[in-house]
Amino acid sequence: MLELMERLAAERLGESSAAAAATALETFDLRGIAKHIERGGVKNVVVMTGAGISVSAGIPDFRSERGLYARLGEYDLPYPQAIFELGYFREKPEAFYKLAKDLYPGLYAPTPTHYFIKLLHDRGLLRRCFTQNIDSLECATGLPKDKVVAAHGNFDSAKCLNGHDANIYEVERACRAGTPMTCAKCGEFVKPDIVFFGENLPRRFFECAQKDFEVCDLLIVIGTSLVVHPFAGLIERPKEHVPRLLINLERCGEAQNTRVTKLYRMAGLGRGTGFDFDEATNYRDALFLGQCDDGVAELCSMLGWKDDLDALIANCTIKKRLQASKISN
Numbered sequence: 001m002l003e004l005m006e007r008l009a010a011e012r013l014g015e016s017s018a019a020a021a022a023t024a025l026e027t028f029d030l031r032g033i034a035k036h037i038e039r040g041g042v043k044n045v046v047v048m049t050g051a052g053i054s055v056s057a058g059i060p061d062f063r064s065e066r067g068l069y070a071r072l073g074e075y076d077l078p079y080p081q082a083i084f085e086l087g088y089f090r091e092k093p094e095a096f097y098k099l100a101k102d103l104y105p106g107l108y109a110p111t112p113t114h115y116f117i118k119l120l121h122d123r124g125l126l127r128r129c130f131t132q133n134i135d136s137l138e139c140a141t142g143l144p145k146d147k148v149v150a151a152h153g154n155f156d157s158a159k160c161l162n163g164h165d166a167n168i169y170e171v172e173r174a175c176r177a178g179t180p181m182t183c184a185k186c187g188e189f190v191k192p193d194i195v196f197f198g199e200n201l202p203r204r205f206f207e208c209a210q211k212d213f214e215v216c217d218l219l220i221v222i223g224t225s226l227v228v229h230p231f232a233g234l235i236e237r238p239k240e241h242v243p244r245l246l247i248n249l250e251r252c253g254e255a256q257n258t259r260v261t262k263l264y265r266m267a268g269l270g271r272g273t274g275f276d277f278d279e280a281t282n283y284r285d286a287l288f289l290g291q292c293d294d295g296v297a298e299l300c301s302m303l304g305w306k307d308d309l310d311a312l313i314a315n316c317t318i319k320k321r322l323q324a325s326k327i328s329n
Contacts, residue, residue: 013143025243028277030295033245034302036218037125040052044127045120046216048234052223052248053113053292054135059103075099084196090161093180093189101178105136105155113222114298115313118143119305122312128212130205132224132231134194141316149208151201151231153194160188202231212238219244223292226253236273245286246275247295 025032036042045209051059075083075095081090083095089100089160118141120126129138136156138148150156155175158166160183171190181190216238225248226232235253238244246253255274275285288295300306 012076024241024283025286028282030245030286030288030299030302033220033243033286036243037303041216043216044126044212045125045218045220046127046212046238047117047120047129048219048221048224048231048256049113049129049131049138049218050222050226051133053111054108054133054137055223056111056113056291056293057108057135057137059108059135066257081197084194086161086196086198089189089191089196094178094192096191097175097178097180100155100175103135104172105140106177108135108137110137110141110316112293112309112313113296114138114141114143115309115316116300117141119300119309119312122308123305127216128208130209130231130234132228141312146223149202149205151195151205153192153202155194156193158190158192160186160190162186162188164188166190205230209234209237213239218242220247221245221253222232222247222295224252225250227310235275240283241282243286244275246287247288247290247292248273249291250289251275251277251287 026035054242075098076092077083077095078088083099089096114137117126117129117138121143126147128149129143129147130151131138132152134152134154136150136154139145151217155172156168158168159172160166162183162185164183164185166181166183171181171192175189175192182188183190193202213234219235219242221235221236221244224232226235232253235244253275255276275287277287278283288298297306297309300309
């Protein structure tokens with residue numbers, strides 16, 4: 001089978017290697033990505049984010065030693081994933097509402113990584129940000145909502161378990177109090193439109209993914225373990241010549257068999273694969289291992305954007321303080 005794939009790959013090698021060479025990275029690190037952007041060929045950046053980009057805001061991630069899943073006692077859970085299961089929510093909604101109280105938008109400020117995404121938008125480079133997060137911190141930077149796809153939902157809307165729409169202002173009061181809310185029409189518990197295990201992702205996730213990755217010319221993945229599907233599969237959606245960057249504490253999302261997947265790609269039998277950081281086969285995947293904020297700060301410095309990023313953070317902070325002052329007065 002591998003021999004047949006290699007023959008097919010050889011037939012297509014000329015055109016596929018030419019396409020790859022046109023956008024291949026000089027180095028597989030932040031410097032390589034910076035040079036690629038500086039060449040001016042990047043106009044539709046797609047960003048994928050996970051809980052790691054919000055850790056410096058004070059929001060714990062899910063799977064680390066001090067993450068939400070490790071804090072079973074605080075939420076009185078029988079096992080970590082129960083807090084996002086409909087069956088457990090029906091029996092004990094208090095756990096989720098305590099989590100909602102701890103995470104509800106407005107309690108935390110955006111991080112430098114969130115502002116980096118806004119900076120990409122301000123420079124006319126951001127096609128879309130796909131996020132697993134439910135904290136809405138991307139939009140707290142001033143990023144337009146249409147630029148964000150909340151793959152796992154957020155607190156912007158809510159329904160009861162029978163599907164009746166709930167008043168979002170009443171839901172907010174209940175979440176901030178940590179008190180389960182019931183539907184005025186049927187008495188069922190109300191749940192913000194956050195995707196639980198077994199639920200379908202929003203239709204917009206699939207609609208935007210289909211359109212955005214057709215034009216994506218750079219994928220930046222930040223602060224996610226890439227273990228939850230179908231979100232994790234988005235890294236395979238860019239065309240085969242499109243560079244990809246992972247900024248994360250550890251490597252993740254790697255192809256299981258880089259030889260086979262690369263042959264599929266070259267032969268035109270498959271469009272994408274997981275990350276390939278193997279020196280022998282990698283031609284487009286850059287890696288930065290470390291804190292998300294450190295990675296975006298270093299990339300901005302290389303691009304000459306650091307002052308712009310700092311100014312954006314400072315201006316937004318001043319605006320929020322002025323708004324808070326007006327409210328208190």
